[in-house]
Amino acid sequence: MTTLVIGVDGGGTSTRCVVATESGEIAGRGYGAGANILTAADPGESLRTALLAATEGLSPGAVAAGVFALAGSESARERAGRLAAEAWRACGLAGRIEIVPDPLAAFAGATEEPSGTVLIAGTGAVAARITGRRLARRADGHGWLLGDAGSGVWIGRRAVQAVLAFLDGRAGPTVLLDALSGHVTAWEESDHEAPADETPADHETPAGHRAATDRRAVAMTTQRAVRAVHGGIARTGPAWLGRLAPAVETAAAEGDAAALEILREAADRLVSTTLSLGPGPGPLVLAGSLLTEPTLLAAQVRAGLGGLGGTVLTARDSAAGAAALALHMVASDALPAHRELIA
Structure with missing residues (x-):
């Protein structure tokens, strides 16, 4: 057998x-x-x-x-x-x-080597030093509420915050509004809690910003967004926020300022987390969907870690x-x- x-x-x-x-x-x-x-x-x-x-x-x-x-x-x-x-x-x-x-x-x-370093950025985020096929040291990986800086959930949360800032009049327009509107509408339809006809108050969608939104986005309010995010997390966990990460990549590729800033900060956080482990022998493995796909974030992280030298591998x-x-x-x-x- x-x-x-x-x-x-x-x-x-x-x-x-x-x-x-x-x-x-x-x-x-x-x-x-x-x-x-x-x-x-x-x-x-x-x-x-x-x-x-x-x-x-x-x-x-x-x-x-x-x-x-x-x-x-x-x-x-x-x-x-x-x-x-x-x-x-x-x-x-x-x-x-x-x-x-x-x-x-x-x-x-990614490797049969017994020792090295790994950085994961997917739903969560963590960096770790591996020694003799045992985890010797780690940085972050504290979960979406306390850490996981640069992860998909972290990026999704920042995207929601950028949209709320726009709706409140604290920041300029962002195409992330369209992406969040789609997720909010899908959640409302699946949960049968779609508002009958909720129109944003003037302070929720500044008059100077309305031209940048389509008909669906104009109907978005901070209340609807917050309700959907909390409901989505309650039903499926914080990974619900991570569903917005691909939209941030798309928006950044189109030049959206808010999305570009989110990815820049995410890359800085991931690089900082990895560097906090200090130098060590063996290859560096990049893992998680945000780093194994050809994303803008992955390119920024690789550039930020370029000074480490050594072999960089992509997890399989x-x-x-x-x-x-x-x-x-x-x-x-x-x-x-x-x-x-x-x-």
């Missing part, structure tokens, strides 16, 4: 699961909703969904080990261990499991990285399989 290992990457927006053979071949994949231990609506259900999909048609008894890389697990390790164990048992899986911080899996998903698959860590749990020499798995 072929020995199998499992890697799970549970972030704020989605959960990904990879099943790999002892030689590093991928035998199954599965997906679920967010599994951030601190912010996801139902992380346990997300883990079960991803595990069941990834192991469909495979022998549960062949699984020798599993690694769960779960966002928020360091602040709630006991709960993370309990939820992972419950999901593991619910899927009838054998073998032992280990809970690791998500930066460790992101790093292992954190779930595969978690599976690679599981391979190291069961094999005396897992490097060949590790390389194969993340190739």
Whole structure:
């Protein structure tokens, strides 16, 4: 019977699961909703969904080990261990499991090197120093309320603040108003709470700014925006704010001043977080959707970190990285399989 290992990457927006053979071949994949231990609506259900999909048609008894890389697990390790164990048992899986911080899996998903640095910017944001496939030091990653500076949620929150400043008359117009209007309208329609005919008061949409808005945007008010943001977070968690991050990228590419300033500050925060770790050996891995896609933010971060020197790698698959860590749990020499798995 072929020995199998499992890697799970549970972030704020989605959960990904990879099943790999002892030689590093991928035998199954599965997906679920967010599994951030601190912010996801139902992380346990997300883990079960991803595990069941990834192991469909495979022998549960062949699984020798599993690694769960779960966002928020360091602040709630006991709960993370309990939820992972419950999901593991619910899927009838054998073998032992280990809970690791998500930066460790992101790093292992990009390189077989045992040590280096990783910067993640997705729904959340964190930088970490990896030593001997263990997290030695981290900076930020304190969650959307207290940190995660430069993350997708941070960018989304700043976008809402820019729109509110415009509606209040504290700042100039921004095309981010259109993006927020679309999200607010979608939330109202899904929640059946759309206002009958809410027209902004003069102080909410300054007369000098009205020409810059379309018919839908004119109907936007601070009350509607604030109500939708709080409602969206209550229903799906702070990742709701992160949905605005792509709109900020688009607006910045079009030259919108507010969006450009948001991305500039986000890049500065991410660079500062990474530099706070100090110099160290090994490659620098950039992970998370904001840094692995060809975004303006990614380009600014790379430029800001250019003085570090050394090898800069783009992360591929954190779930595969978690599976690679599981391979190291069961094999005396897992490097060949590790390389194969993340190739």
